[in-house]
Every structure is written in C-alpha cells, then in structure tokens.
Amino acid sequence: MSALPGSAEGTAVTGLDSSPVQPASPDLPPLTEQARLEARQIIARYPKARSALLPMLHLVQSYQGYVSPEGVALCAEELGLTKAEVGAVATFYTMYKRRPTGRHLVSVCTNTLCSVLGGQRIMDALSADLGVHHDETAADGSITLEHAECLAACDYAPVVTVDYEFYDQQDVDSARELVAALRRGEKPPPTRGAPLTDFRGISRQLAGFSQYDDVAAAQAAIDAPGALGPTLVGLRLAAERGESAPEMPRSKPSSSPDPAAEAAGVESAQRGAPEPSGRSLADRNGGTDTPAGTEPGTSGQGPGKA
Template identity: 40%
Template sequence: MNFFSEENRMLAREIIGRYPKRRSAMIPLLHVAQAQAGWVSNEAMVEIAELVDTTPAEVLGTCSFYEMFKREPVGKYLVNICVTMSCALAGAADLMERAQERLGVRVGGTTPDGMFTLASAECQAACTEAPCLQVNYRYRYRVDAPQFDQLIDDLAAGALDDEIPPHGITARIRQRIPAERAVGAVPPDQVHEAPVWLTLSAANGASGGGAG
C-alpha cells in the first residue's frame, strides 16, 4: 500500500527530477511526507526509499538526524518553549508551568483532542526577545501568561490559520524553477560549462553596470 497521495506522488517525482542523483531528494521528500500526515511514518520512509533508490534504513538515518522530522504523531500545533539561558532568566520556567496548566499536559505530551503538543526547546536564536516560543516553528516573542492563553484561544478558534498552518507544512508557496534557469539533473562529472543561471546573471550584471 502506498503512503503518498497521488498528488504528492506526482510532486515527489517532480522534486526528484531536479537532482542529478535521486538520493539528493531524500530530505525534500521527508518534508512532503510530514506535510501530508503531520509526522513521518515507517510506511512513508519505505516509499521514499523506493522512490530515491536507497534503503529504508538510510532514510531513517536521515530522518532521525533532524529534530524537525517527527517519527510519531504530534498535535496540529507543536508549541516549543525555549528554555535556554536568556529565556530562562526572563521567565521561561513560569511560562512553561502556565503552558502545562493551560493545556493539561506535561512537556512532551499531546492534548486529548490532538490539537496541541507541548515541548521544550534549546536556543531559538531570539535571545533579545525572551522568553520566546514557536508554534510549528513560527515565532512568538516576549510571551507572558496572558499572551500564552490568548495564543492558545486564537489557535483553537482558527483565528491564526492564515499565519500558522498545521504541523509539517513548512511553506505555503512551493519552489518553482523556470525551465530556462534550471541547472538540470546532470551528474557533476558531466558538467563542463557554467550553469545557465550563472551565465545569465553575469550578462545582466555587465549590461546593468554604469560608469565609475
């Protein structure tokens, strides 16, 4: 039984076609799998292995290396609260305590309705905006308890659907490369000239330059 929907299977083939080696498409296909289901199942990894001509073990090795790929179900919204030094000094422990009270789950837990998974995170690179958190990797800065409650209310009501998609969807706009600017799926050892995009960039730079 196939994991990917027909639409995503077609997308997978398109993505694979961008690379000189099929295995190079592994990480993009893991993202497609997670966008479809919200997490990456064993069935998904088996199908990815077949598509890129490798083993499920290699796909698992790649998937398990990256924190953003989840290998078990999570909520529609993954709430990551930063607990590293700057956020800790600015009240991250109090914020985490409030989050556990409001959601009714401990860190690592998912609410019974499947809406929210609560997690702690290491530095989110927003130390000047502490304490901060991410919902499906979208930032919220300087969050206090009332703001957290409002965030949860808004998410549950669908008020932030345009801003924060369900877990697994990294972007709403998928990359599209015009044919005339594509490098092409050519093995590196068969490339003997500069790619088209580099030639065009150089030509445009030369034509747009002014006198010094």
C-alpha cells in the same frame, strides 16, 4: 543534565529520540500518487537523488502530520535507500516528528536567555493547561507541545513559535492566551513573518511547495507586516542621532599586469620565508618532530621512561 535515552527530558536536551516510531493509525490519510509525483519533483532538483531526502521528509509530514512508516517506505523506494538509512536521518533531526502531531506545533524556547526571562515558566504553564509534556499532543488534537533548544531570537526573549512562526517577548499570560486562541481555531498573527497556517501547511512550505491555494494568498503572506523592534533599535537610534559607520577604505588596484606572475611570486616568497620559532613544517622530515609518547595527553610511556 542526565536523562534516559528516549525520555522526554533526554529528547529536549540532546535532540535525539530513540523511542520507536508510532505505528500508523487507521484514520491516517494515505500517501497518494500525487505525493509520490511531488517527491519525484523534489528529486529532480538535485544532482544526487539522496540529497532530496530532507525536503521529502517534510513532504511526508505535510500529508500525514509526521514521518510515518509509510512515509519512510516511500522515501526509501524513490531514492533507492534502505528504510534504515531513511530512518537514521528522520530520527536525527527534531523537526521530523515520530508520532502524529496536533494541528499546531507550539515550541517554547527554554535555552539560557529565554529560560532566565521566563521560558521555563511558560513551558510549565502550557504543560499544565494542555495536560501534556514535551513532544506530546493534547487530547483534542489541537496542540503538540515541545521544548526548543534556542530559536535564534535572543533579542526577543522569551520566544514561543507556532508552526515555526515567531511570537516574541512572551510571558506566562500571553502564551496561555495564544494557546487558548489556537485551541478555539483562531490564528493570531505572529509578531513577524507570514500569517499562521498549521503544521502540515508549513511542512509543505519546507518541502519547497507553496502552502497557499493561489498566487494572491502567497503574495499576501510575503507582504505581511511584522514588528522588528528590538533588532532595529540600534539602527533607529543611529538615524535619530545622525550617526553612521565610517566608510570602508577602498583597496588600491593591483599593479601587477600578469596575475600568473604575481601568483608565482607569492609562492616563491612563501617557500623562502623563515619558519616561526619552535615550529617545523610537517613535510620537512616526513611528519612531526615530536617523539612518540611525549605528546600532551599521553601516558608518559615514551623514550627514557622506566
């Protein structure tokens, strides 16, 4: 499938978005001094400061809903990078948004299995209901809709996620009901995983901070019930039938009293081992024995050619 750079289709297929970052709107909340302090907390976790860039970008999104020009500048200043270096990372990964998102991010898997089972029909229906296409936000600011290239849950297809929480085995009607509930301000429980919050909340979680106000709320999210039906079918059938995997054979303890002597013996055996037929070690004659120009894929202009 071909698509113009920066187009919705091109972004959905390749994950690369070459469109410009949208300028900050006047009502965008500023990045506070608290945000800068939290950015420094993230940096302190890593032996090399620039390794902190990915969670810092999530932190920026947790405050402003996307990676704004202000957020790029903050990351560059704190890490000693150029804005271009920060932008190169922010534009590579699809989880970093280049324009303001809605309250919730709805991702519809349209990869092979989900698509065959109805993922594309779900995407088309939600697009029509919301009046948006890929990576666009509904006029009321409630939902940003996007294609997703495999959500790694093929046994639950078709899959939709909201703020990266899973809603499994969806169809057009159930996905429409889900989005309608989100637009009403409701938060239907995911099929599995933590209770739903919003896009900024999950961005804060991805930055390495709790999105919950207190310890009890965080623990409740960890203990939230979830359905793991398809994944556990094999385990349940095995339990019903009394089946189990055979025990792994136990390896015999090494009889060598001296690990260094054993290693030396292995090295000696490797040096004296015959080489496979038709092969020679690369360092035997200073490189490959293949004459120049006769490698597969060359033009044939090697020795002996006219």
